[in-house]
Amino acid sequence: MAAVLQVTVHRGTAGARRAERFEVPSEANQTVLDVVSWIQQNADPTLSYRFACRVGMCGSCAMMVNGVPRWTCRTHVQKVVDRGRNGGRDGGRIEIGPLANLPVIKDLAVDMAPFFDKWVAAGAHHHPTATRADAPSPVRPDSAAREVANAGIECINCAVCYAACDTVAHNPDYLGPAALQRAWTLLNDDRDGGHEAILDAVSGFGGCHNCHSIGSCTLRCPNELDPMTAIAGLKRASARRVWRRG
Amino acid sequence: MLDVRLYLAQRITALLMVPFVLVHLAVIVWAVQGGLTAAEILSRTQGSPFWMLFYGGFVVAASVHGAIGLRVIAHEWLGLRGRVLGGLTLGLGLVLLGLGMRAVIAVVVA
């Protein structure tokens, strides 16, 4: 008989959460998203969850898998399954829940609005300086600022870092790693005309200075970005500005 | 709950305390040899402008640093915010500063 995965799924709406157990056939090549899809297609069609691309480009399928925020489409069950005491002969255990630190809509789908609102609050949107009539501004790819900006531009807004962040969990006003890393890339982008506005936005009571450099963001980022170092850059830039102004 | 100014105050007092703490640790290791008496402590510190500035500066830095640190913990672990949090920060800072200055006066001036 084929091995069976024991899957716990945290379900329900914000006010009424419950854990449900499902038995899912174990496969040789199986992602956590495959497991969630199997449950929705074969066990309970009312299970709500998000996904789109299935190849780690869109950033919509992030969930908590055994307590760790991950892209479910790029997470192999065999790499994360809890084999327990009997060496996993029964297929092992896996616990799946909605992303932490965000309000739950239903089952595994969270409301991403607070996450994106904080991008705006961090000034992490482009502040244009030119019109389409102007010539494109030259950007030297090997300039120091551009290299710093390049380090953070591969973020796809999946909110894995936000769900991993202990500081967000205890301090709900904190803007969080993704928004602050975006603010840092814009601050190092010559074409952005809002550097002062960005520094104002990240210097308030919810800003970059609340970060404790715990580094869960950098540890968990599926794109191997380093928001912790980006936030340290914002701390330096904003502190230097206050120091200069007195 | 920390803006850039509170953050700077926290980090500047931290930097100031680097030499304070290292000297303090060295004095502890040195002074406890053979036991401590009040007379021994006071003979080292009384009437000394150096220890006055040293411990005075240490107390000011530690009061600011401790009050901001406790503010962060009160917000993250107890959920305090707004004016209550501001009042707590100021109150803790003043208590630490008052007790600390009294201790400095006791061992240096009196």
Place this chain on the structure above:
Amino acid sequence: MKTLARSHPLWLAHVLHRLSGLALALFLPVHFWVLGLALTDPAMLDGFLAFAAHPLVKLAEFGLVFLLAVHAFGGLRLLALEFLPWRAPHKTAAALALAGSFGVAMTFLLQVI
């Protein structure tokens, strides 16, 4: 849900820094009050200092000195991380060099006294 899996080295460093800082902040008023006794009640201060010579109290004092050292060096780590735009290996090397020199200096201090 299982608690958030967070026990990685930097998280542990953070917890150590927070708990040592909290303990030091709670100890400071006691420390100041005892020293203030020199002003009001020198005999009681000597009583405290005699009490501090008790082996169990000595152990607690070792704990306090340890907390101070942990908080100070953990704080230096944070200051380096935030204020020095160096690459990670440079910081590791600098931290090891600093800890090593401090260890040598402290050993020397313990030898000469």
